[in-house]
Amino acid sequence: MPVADKANLKILYVEDEPDLRERIRIVLGMEFQTVLTAENGRDGLDIFHREAPDVVVCDIRMPVMDGLEMTARVRKSAPGTPVILCTAFTETAYLLKAIELGVSAYVAKPLDCRNLVQTITRVALPILQQKELALARENERASMELLLGRSPAMQEAIRQAQRIAQSEFSVIIQGETGVGKSHLASIIHGLSRRRGGPFITVTVSALPESLVESQLFGHLKGAFTGAVATTRGLFEEADGGTLFLDDVDCAPPAIQAKLLHAVERKQFYPVGGVQPVHVNTRIIAASNRELFHEVQSGAFREDLYYRLGETVITLPPLRQRGEDIMLLAREFLLDICRELERTPPVITADAALMLSRHPWHGNVRELKSVMKRAALFAGEAIAATDLADVMTAVKSGASPEAIPQVQSLEELKRDAVRQALAATGGKKMEAARLLDLDYSSFKRMLDRYGL
Template sequence: MKTILVVDDQKNYLIVLEELLRGEGFEVVTKRSAAEAAEVCRRADVDLLLTDMRMAGMDGIQLLSEVLRIDPDLPVILMTAFATVEKAVEAMKKGAYDYILKPFRNEELLAAIRQAVQVRELRHEHRQLQKERASRAVFESQSPPMREAIRLAEQVAPSATTVLLSGESGTGKEILARALHAMSPRAERFFIPANCAAIPESLLETELFGHQKGAFTGAVAMRKGLFERADGGTLFLDEVSEMTPHLQAKVLRVLQEREFERVGGEQAIRVDVRIIAATNKDLRELVEAGRFREDLFYRLFVFHIHLPSLRERAEDILPLAGHFVRQFAAEMGKPIGGLTPEAQAALAAHRWPGNIRELRNAIERAVVLCAGRLIDERDLPGDVVRPAGGLPPAVDAGKRNGGTLAQVLEQYERQMIVQALARAGGVQARAARELGISRSNFQYRMTRLGLREPSGEGGDPQDRDPAPRDA
């Protein structure tokens, strides 16, 4: 049910509008001042604001500006009996969805409201689609650990099974959660993310479960929680390890019984929500330490997917960097075609403690600074160009993961080949000479490591080296 906030300093108008809109199936909140209406928008979920233009104190134009700072996508329809072209133009320039003259016909008002609510839903769906397209590009991988994570995701996506995603911060857990939602039968419904670490403990309960009007000081209207808003869709609980024991118990009940009560409410609300949880901590260790409920752990651990760090998927660094270059160059309208060999080498050699998020931020910064057609290493952050000492990422990852000598050497060999290709601008013969091996040996190693097709040159003809072949 959509919620409409109606604001007018004339009580009779509020009574008439509330009766009309409730009869059409809307939930209605009425206020007689703009200041009260702004407070409702801060504390409750509103799908549309219908406000009078002329009111004592803050007027409709001022209220429009205030609520769009709170929710930039909120459709606002202004009503007035004192129409002027100048006021109409001012309202539309400041972001109003529509402008209705008093007295109005009910059919005219209802048509404008339905259209505005539909536009809001379409904007949300468009943003979801953009994020899902971006996720597909991020998860195109040559890395065996990442390919395994993708395989598992594709298998579990069509079901309603609860999924637990683990991995370091910045490895793309929310992106994979969005991809799971997009590949599921719930794709037409909402994907709702909730960062349990970012929301203050005192607010997280009402954020997840909602509250009734009057449940506490400041609860000026009923507010649906994220579980309720995600009904029929997917709720992503990021950093689930940060929830208090009290909230862990409430989430466990939803997983077991598919119902809950709003804060201050007594009526059980049933929901059909798929839960995808994520953590960058070891939940088993937290269970053993008594900081995470064992029963909730097993409810979440139905299907586990671990995302490798970017250090563990070194062969994906340059393709990901290329994707981000294209994305940000298009957004900023800059004619940037790629990265210089020096920039590619710097990216390939960096350890990326912040993983994909750090790489994305580094490329965004580089696109901002780039004055030419190719990003150079001087456009990259200083810590990327001058990495700290230590083992090469592939070797370090292999040691930490307890890999055999053969596995560690294979990871390091793959990383050296990828970096040499980057420095050689993709020309295999030059990369082979740098590594001190023949071109045929170089190509054999690329094929064995899955970096090229078993037959053919691989790559575009223009990438081939015009210099004589190696012996």
């Protein structure tokens, strides 16, 4: 059996009969990744302390140290380790002693190999589940490191995100523009029990103040001029999932009060409504300002801050975590090259030095933009001169080859929306995320362009 198909367990089998010991070792080796053997309890105990097996299987009657004595010592040093006793003897005294020691199972001799394997698998099930959970978390962590970075500050953010994801706590993510707040919010949602529900993003600062309440909480037909139909708000659209409120510090005072009510009561009143709408929506809020300073200045409600900020994660700017720059640069380069179906160019030493020394005022968003343009226009290698051209183009908004635009801005936007819808099979929320737009802005663009 291939190693990958074997149960990820280390088994210690203690048996004084050499032929039986070897035969069972072979059988167990076909089912479990590691099998250790010993001929008596004393040798078995030495191996146990040295190798820390997951499960111990031992005979009762053995020379030097019998199975009961070994079991007592194993239970004393590692009470959580399952012990299975095997014997042909059925004296009541032995069985009572085994029960007193808290053995996990008893298998009679002559051994039925299938029964032994099934017994080991049964008693080791909690251990296997713990190992699978640990592996899943490690894989999540490795994936998050590629997306966020490996610097100490980001490691702490990753640890917080993994813990928070399994809870229902409200979260505030703080950091400069472009550090990856929305990305971290989507990761938390993806790791949570709500991952099967919607993840809806709204940038509060992008909403006209007169429409913020209607966009968030919806409205009834006739609630105001132009309200020709009853419309659900984003709070209700995100029911069962997560609502990401970006730039939450820009919420007007009246909206802050209504947000507080919705978060605390899990209900709200649509504009023009008298019946409450009940929702089960988790809130992740973000700000590029230090929200507590906004509280101290009186610009943000203190009670709302503490209600939204049951946990606060602060993402440092990219310039303060230099070890992440090359990791993220290579990952962005690989992503865009996969999309372009081309071989990734090599980043030369002088280019790597330039990337590491650049101040990255636009943070991760700027780095991603630079690497996308570099992948598009580079040959087999990306040198410092190539990056200099790309960085200049990013700042000016022009392409490195200064190709004049023949389409109007509105035409470009309409084409981008069409392409995003085509790429996502018409799924509007995914298309909005692809264009890095909040859903409400994307819906307005669909209406404007008749799409």
